[in-house]
Amino acid sequence: xxxxxxxxxxxxxxxxxxxxxxxxxxxxxxxxxxxxxxxxxxxxxxxxxxxxxxxxxxxxxxxxxxxxxxxxxxxxxxxxxxxxxxxxxxxxxxxxxxxxxxxxxxxxxxxxxxxxxxxxxxxxxxxxxxxxxxxxxxxxxxxxxxxxxxxxxxxxxxxxxxxxxxxxxxxxxxxxxxxxxxxxxxxxxxxxxxxxxxxxxxxxxxxxxxxxxxxxxxxxxxxxxxxxxxxxxxxxxxxxxxxxxxxxxxxxxxxxxxxxxxxxxxxxxxxxxxxxxxxxxxxxxxxxxxxxxxxxxxxxxxxxxxxxxxx
Ligand code: SN0
Numbered sequence: 001x002x003x004x005x006x007x008x009x010x011x012x013x014x015x016x017x018x019x020x021x022x023x024x025x026x027x028x029x030x031x032x033x034x035x036x037x038x039x040x041x042x043x044x045x046x047x048x049x050x051x052x053x054x055x056x057x058x059x060x061x062x063x064x065x066x067x068x069x070x071x072x073x074x075x076x077x078x079x080x081x082x083x084x085x086x087x088x089x090x091x092x093x094x095x096x097x098x099x100x101x102x103x104x105x106x107x108x109x110x111x112x113x114x115x116x117x118x119x120x121x122x123x124x125x126x127x128x129x130x131x132x133x134x135x136x137x138x139x140x141x142x143x144x145x146x147x148x149x150x151x152x153x154x155x156x157x158x159x160x161x162x163x164x165x166x167x168x169x170x171x172x173x174x175x176x177x178x179x180x181x182x183x184x185x186x187x188x189x190x191x192x193x194x195x196x197x198x199x200x201x202x203x204x205x206x207x208x209x210x211x212x213x214x215x216x217x218x219x220x221x222x223x224x225x226x227x228x229x230x231x232x233x234x235x236x237x238x239x240x241x242x243x244x245x246x247x248x249x250x251x252x253x254x255x256x257x258x259x260x261x262x263x264x265x266x267x268x269x270x271x272x273x274x275x276x277x278x279x280x281x282x283x284x285x286x287x288x289x290x291x292x293x294x295x296x297x298x299x300x301x302x303x304x305x306x307x308x309x310x311x
Pocket of ligand 1: 177179180181182183268269270271272
C-alpha cells in the first residue's frame with residue numbers, strides 16, 4: 001500500500017479483513033517491521049481514539065511516534081503564490097517537505113470548514129500533504145472521509161455477524177453541533193464493498209453526496225428502515241445540500257432500545273448520550289461501541305503494516 005487516504009486504496013476488502021483477524025491474534029508478530037521508522041501524526045482537530053489507537057498500532061509494529069497538534073505550530077498557508085504578509089507564517093509546501101525528513105509515514109487529521117463546500121471537497125489540507133510530502137500519507141479523518149473508521153466498522157461487522165448477509169442500516173441522529181459528513185460517507189462507501197443488505201435512513205434534507213449514495217436504498221421513515229436490522233450504525237451529520245447547516249434536532253430520531261429491536265448498535269464515538277442514543281442502548285450488551293473502538297488499533301495497524309512493507 002502506497003498511501004491510505006481513501007477506501008479505494010484497499011484493493012481487496014475481504015482480504016484485508018482476514019489479515020486484521022490474523023493480526024489481532026498476535027499483535028506483536030511484526031514488531032520488527034517498523035524498527036527505526038517514524039510515524040508523524042498531525043492533528044488539526046481534537047482526537048481521542050484516533051490518536052491513541054494509531055500510536056498503539058505503530059508501537060505494536062516497533063515504530064517510533066511523534067505527534068504534533070498543528071494549532072501549536074505555525075499558522076499554515078495552503079494557497080499557492082500568495083503574498084504571505086498576513087497571519088500565515090509558513091507554507092504547506094515547506095512544512096510538508098520538512099516533516100517528510102523526520103517521518104517515514106505522515107498521518108493527518110483535518111476536518112472540513114463546513115462553510116465552504118467547494119473548498120472542503122477539494123480536500124486541500126490532505127491533498128497538500130500527498131502533493132508535497134515525499135513519504136506515504138494516512139488519512140485520520142479529512143473533510144470528506146474517515147477511511148480508518150470505515151475499515152474498523154467493516155472488521156467489527158465481520159466479527160459480530162450471525163448470518164452470511166446481515167442487514168445493516170445507517171441511521172441519522174440529532175446533534176446540537178453541525179458535524180462533518182465524513183464518517184457517514186466512508187461508512188456508505190465501505191458497506192457497498194461488503195456482502196451486506198445495506199440501507200440508510202435520515203430526515204429529508206440530510207441526503208449525502210449523491211455520488212456516494214448512488215444505488216443505496218434511502219428511507220425517511222426510521223422505524224420502517226430499522227425493522228429486522230442486524231446492525232444499526234448511528235451517526236449525525238450536517239446537511240450536505242444546505243451545506244453545513246442543522247436542519248433538524250428532532251429528538252424522535254434518537255436511537256432507543258425499543259427502536260433497535262434485536263440489532264447490534266454501532267457508533268464511531270464520541271457520542272452524546274441521550275441525544276444521539278439513549279443510555280439503555282449504550283449500556284446494554286447490544287452495543288458494540290467499545291469493541292469497535294478497540295478495532296481502531298488493528299485497522300491502523302494493518303494499514304501501517306502494508307505501508308511499511310512497501311517502503
Ligand atoms: C467528529 C465527526 O466527524 O463527527 C469525529 C468523529 C470520529 N465528531 C465530532 O466532532 C463530535 C463533536 C461533539 O461535540 O460531539
